[in-house]
């Protein structure tokens with residue numbers, strides 16, 4: 180077009196160049212575009228018929244401009260001196276371009292043409308400003324292009340805050356797992372992988388990590404805090420190792436320690452801690468997983484032989500999924516119904532030998548391998564059957580139940596039910612170790628996805644450079660709230676651990692509920708985080724070498740073992756409902772309603788017309804507003820669940836049925852309660868942080884956690900009139916802003932996790 184006779188003779192035709200460039204640059208000139216431009220050309224009275232013919236000829240779909248022609252058109256257009264700050268449309272740019280080549284009467288023609296061309300963008304379906312942007316030669320320094328990693332806080336200081344008093348032990352574990360001996364292996368061979376994991380576990384035992392929590396008299400350090408830290412830090416490495424370690428030293432060892440008495444400690448703990456005696460924790464049966472009280476394996480006392488007979492009465496009573504049983508376990512803590520003198524005293528625990536030292540299964544014991552699993556394939560899970568095998572009476576773990584010299588059952592806790600729950604309560608440590616392990620896996624996934632997102636570039640403005648994918652709003656929206664969650668869970672799991680370590684008898688019920696709830700939300704959060712991290716890394720996230728594969732598959736079962744999450748959350752709700760116990764027994768519906776009203780008092784002031792519409796930053800970022808919103812939700816859901824249950828029961832419904840009718844409601848009680856704890860502990864952490872750089876970034880993460888949770892639950896807040904639409908909209912915008920701010924510090928925030936390089940991925 181440029182160097183044709185027509186344009187030389189009538190330079191006003193330059194006016195059409197930006198339009199032609201725009202329609203041809205997307206390659207396909209559609210019939211409607213041709214028609215629209217032809218109409219415009221046709222309506223220009225100042226054009227001669229031959230000019231019009233010439234312009235029509237430029238719209239022939241069969242004769243598109245060549246790539247070089249398009250490039251030269253663009254060069255010509257850019258001569259007008261475009262600016263990203265000017266909101267110019269195609270017509271305006273065309274007029275300025277034509278003006279460079281014309282004067283006098285021709286210029287006047289252009290002014291007249293301007294009017295009829297003003298709708299051109301609309302006709303072509305092009306956004307005016309966007310059309311002009313397409314001509315800009317260089318990037319325009321938009322936030323999406325310029326966002327980059329910033330270091331506003333001291334990473335080492337934040338890492339130290341996360342480590343707390345466990346810095347030394349964490350460091351030691353990191354050194355061990357970075358050792359060449361711990362190089363992860365890539366194999367499809369189950370035996371090879373399981374042997375490797377056993378070998379690693381032995382190395383750890385040799386370093387004293389296995390016995391860490393046991394008393395000094397049995398080769399330990401009596402240091403439970405460090406034991407949890409070892410589990411957490413090992414979880415950056417291979418999760419089969421973590422579970423093998425947890426089964427041997429945690430489930431097996433701790434069951435001997437907590438359910439047994441001195442004679443058991445003396446005889447077994449040392450060998451368990453050194454892995455001389457590999458063992459299992461055999462509770463689950465094929466027929467009974469979540470409902471352990473329903474197990475059918477029997478332990479029948481024979482007073483003549485002073486022994487118990489352990490038996491699997493039917494196929495459903497076989498022990499299933501038992502870690503360490505498939506190949507290595509030589510002994511197991513076996514849970515069975517205690518039968519003494521023909522009486523069933525509920526569930527008890529017994530030490531039962533499974534294999535001899537050479538690994539040969541003992542007579543009366545049949546073990547099958549569970550085979551390949553979705554993950555954790557370095558752990559040998561097995562199915563166990565007992566065919567009336569005899570074990571000595573001393574093998575009963577007798578801290579809570581025993582058989583006396585007269586052959587009578589004895590227990591300090593007379594109720595079978597209460598005894599059972601007390602026994603389980605002592606094993607709550609597993610529900611602390613598992614979420615802490617899962618959180619480490621989530622942190623690893625986030626570290627990989629965030630650092631990859633900071634480096635990986637895709638797309639960008641027309642003519643500009645490609646931008647890091649972490650600068651895209653969706654990427655920030657997908658990863659930043661999960662990064663905030665990781666910090667939130669870290670501080671709450673730390674709190675749970677501390678509560679457990681300093682527990683008293685009175686605290687136990689609360690700690691058990693806290694562990695059940697945090698285990699559930701935290702492991703679900705791990706599953707969600709790793710899925711998002713996988714997708715955020717695109718195809719690279721799918722390659723096994725980049726680790727998310729293993730992390731995702733291995734932590735999948737964390738939502739089920741150590742208690743199925745959905746079942747556990749109902750326990751949390753039931754524990755919360757004990758607040759209402761008094762009212763349940765003596766109060767009628769009227770009484771409950773009064774109680775609910777008194778509970779709701781504070782919320783009335785929060786729900787005034789002014790507060791529900793308040794949208795300023797100062798208010799939304801105020802921890803008091805945030806925690807009030809969480810507490811209000813927790814209280815309201817709890818009281819309404821209580822009310823609902825009460826009314827079902829008052830109507831004569833069986834309590835099992837009433838609870839079942841309210842199950843979804845109860846799960847929400849569990850969520851709301853744990854979410855409130857998560858926020859409360861995060862706010863406390865921010866308050867207690869003295870270093871100003873760390874405090875600022877933690878406050879930002881805490882705000883992001885609080886507001887993204889409120890955003891997630893906004894339907895509920897709107898439904899309950901606690902917020903109006905203006906407020907939830909303002910929260911949404913603030914979450915956008917916080918995501919974008921946290922993005923800049925996301926890389927250093929993952930650096931503070933301090934994950935050994937050997938546990939990360941080649942893509943970063």
Ligand SMILES: Cc1cc2nc3c(=O)[nH]c(=O)nc-3n(C[C@H](O)[C@H](O)[C@H](O)COP(=O)(O)OP(=O)(O)OC[C@H]3O[C@@H](n4cnc5c(N)ncnc54)[C@H](O)[C@@H]3O)c2cc1C
Nearest residue numbers: 460461462463467468469500501502739740741743745746
């Ligand atoms: C890899 C692996 C390792 C394991 N290691 C061990 C081990 O070493 N030792 C050991 O003893 N056990 C072990 N287990 C067993 C594990 O603890 C159980 O799988 C778990 O307790 C769940 O039991 P279940 O599989 O029978 O599921 P179920 O209890 O049958 O649950 C199935 C589904 O029903 C739902 N459900 C069940 N009850 C309710 C209810 N009341 N209300 C609403 N929903 C309900 C659950 O939410 C779940 O979705 C392991 C399991 C696996 C897979």
